[in-house]
Amino acid sequence: MNAFVDRFANSSSVPGVQMRSRDAVPADSDDLDNGLVLSAWGSEAGFGNIAQGAPTFSMPLVIDPAAFLRLHTDDHADPSCRIKLAHGTTTIAFKYQGGVIVAADARATMGSYIGSGTVKKIIEINPYLLGTMAGGGGDCSYWETYLGMHCRLHELRNHERISVAAASKYLSNLLYSYKGTGLSVNTPLIFASQGPAVYYVDADGTRMKGDLFSVGSGSTFAYGVLDQGYRSDLSDAEAYELARRSIHAAGHRDAFSGNQCNVYHVKQDGWTFIGNYDLSELHYEGVGNSGGYGYEMRTAGQSSSE
């Protein structure tokens, strides 16, 4: 009954100030608390439209919204497009005897403009699950937050932590239902958790398990270093060094990656943040007493011309 009264409470035909959000409880359910609207009480906890369950996205009123989006945001097809999404990245994750190492650079480019050099591309979904951001940063962080909510719900329902296989399956199913809409701007992600396990999840619906992955525009450079240095019996220090060197190589050569490098280590009981390194410092000085990573530093004095 409250719903009927609320519906016609304003006397004019213009729906004036209403406490109800657009997609709240439908008016013809007669639950006792359908007058209570979550947004009015501020209990969305900062999650915005995710708090009401599966989110609804308005699309532009054109015949083909995905093509419309691509027309305005696809930097490859048309460099003079008006909307430059923040992307361009190098992220790596590899599995070894001591767990999983996840590392990423920190540069965000929009077209040819460097938007930021301090982006956190490794998203901490919960204390034992990490996802990385590659491709469109907004889409990645939004959907990974959504995934984090559902991982927690899984934990509460089943009294045990969600496995990384299940979490990545969840995410790949979710991205598959939006496949082709252009909502996910090709967001490859890497999952790492206790297990240890690394999964690559893509907006096309790809989901692959592997030992090491590198994703992003600088991934080819990172793969070069990673492949030559990877062994499954690395020690912790060697693994951190390998991660830093891979990201440095990608940041050095790829225009869309660089600035800083963040390294995380995922162990049985959760992840720990290892460190944030500036790539130019790594290039010229390196870490600790190892020399600089750059070519000139490593080969100083070895050439006959010096």
Next chain:
Amino acid sequence: MDPSHRIVPAAATKTASIQDTANTLGLHDTLRYGPRSLATETRTRTELPSRLSKWEETQDNAKLTMLRNVHGLHAPARLLMERNIVSHSPHMPALPQTNLHLDILMGRDETLSPGDFFSGMENGHSLDIHTDMERKLRM
């Protein structure tokens, strides 16, 4: 629906959502509803299907809004409450369901329409009596 004097449904805003087919996990339920592609759904929908499906509701809303403006809040509230009471069917969700009282209240007891002969074709045989009963009893 919001109170409005519109007699013709407005063009629907395009939305992409898996809310209507989502299960408790928050994902599209492929087992129950089959594969689904939001991309094709948002691409090719003209406004005709939504206009036709919201026709009766829009007309009804216009009449209720006019009642509210002329007679006051009680007029639409009573009508809607009566319809609500009458919709509580005591039967199991078996297939042909006719609600004569609701037809009388909605003013279609003396008319014949294709819906009277072809009812039940949209949803067909429901595969799951349990969810139907759940949905019914939760009301």
